[in-house]
Amino acid sequence: MVEPSIERYLSDLAAVDDEPVLLEMEELARSKDFPIVGRLCGRFLEVMARTAGAKRIFELGSGFGYSAYWFARATGPDGEIHLTDSDPDNERLALDFLGRAGLDRPIRYHVGDALSSLADTDGTFDVVYCDIDKQGYPEAWRQARRRVRVGGLFMCDNMLFHGSVLQPDDDLGRAVDETNRAIAQDPDWRSFINPTRDGVVAAVRLR
Numbered sequence: 001m002v003e004p005s006i007e008r009y010l011s012d013l014a015a016v017d018d019e020p021v022l023l024e025m026e027e028l029a030r031s032k033d034f035p036i037v038g039r040l041c042g043r044f045l046e047v048m049a050r051t052a053g054a055k056r057i058f059e060l061g062s063g064f065g066y067s068a069y070w071f072a073r074a075t076g077p078d079g080e081i082h083l084t085d086s087d088p089d090n091e092r093l094a095l096d097f098l099g100r101a102g103l104d105r106p107i108r109y110h111v112g113d114a115l116s117s118l119a120d121t122d123g124t125f126d127v128v129y130c131d132i133d134k135q136g137y138p139e140a141w142r143q144a145r146r147r148v149r150v151g152g153l154f155m156c157d158n159m160l161f162h163g164s165v166l167q168p169d170d171d172l173g174r175a176v177d178e179t180n181r182a183i184a185q186d187p188d189w190r191s192f193i194n195p196t197r198d199g200v201v202a203a204v205r206l207r
């Protein structure tokens with residue numbers, strides 16, 4: 001969405017972390033063509049979670065733990081991070097990667113439907129982060145908005161969805177657009193979509 005040379009410039013600035021496990025996760029994503037959030041979004045997640053003083057985080061759609069890597073950096077060792085994915089192989093990979101990176105905070109990996117796992121988990125969260133299939137975005141927002149503490153964050157990736165939010169005949173684009181509008185118009189929340197990569201929203205709960 002951002003002019004490519006500017007996006008490259010921003011990515012280069014962000015490319016200072018070269019821990020072997022991080023590079024290994026990025027190589028796995030490349031080789032399997034698996035959609036991780038990448039450096040720019042990852043650092044944004046970490047910065048926002050640190051700013052919110054986040055300790056308890058719930059991720060909807062975790063894959064093999066790349067986005068959780070950035071959240072785990074933010075929470076410190078006393079964080080509690082819930083990961084979810086329908087694919088059991090991803091649990092094994094995520095626990096191995098995060099363990100070897102020294103980021104094995106108390107982690108609970110829920111295998112199954114992400115929104116059912118959220119419903120089955122008690123309490124509120126400092127951050128709920130969403131990266132599931134796009135048709136689930138409106139319901140993810142409806143559920144998550146009640147589960148973030150006041151002052152906490154709802155964050156969600158792909159909020160521009162390659163520009164398809166502008167195309168009314170695109171079902172998935174419409175689902176993302178509906179979610180964007182619901183967040184932006186919610187009087188209990190203030191939000192901003194960072195337009196780098198595919199757009200990631202950071203919304204803070206006011207009351």
Ligand SMILES: C[S@@+](CC[C@H](N)C(=O)[O-])C[C@H]1O[C@@H](n2cnc3c(N)ncnc32)[C@H](O)[C@@H]1O
Pocket residue numbers: 035036037038060061062063064065066067068084085086087090112113114115131132133136
């Ligand atoms: C885009 S990837 C997540 C990437 C991850 N957030 C990262 O950046 O490392 C989406 C993942 O969510 C899972 N997924 C999608 N919809 C889901 C749902 N409704 N419930 C559980 N998992 C889901 C997919 O299996 C996939 O692994």
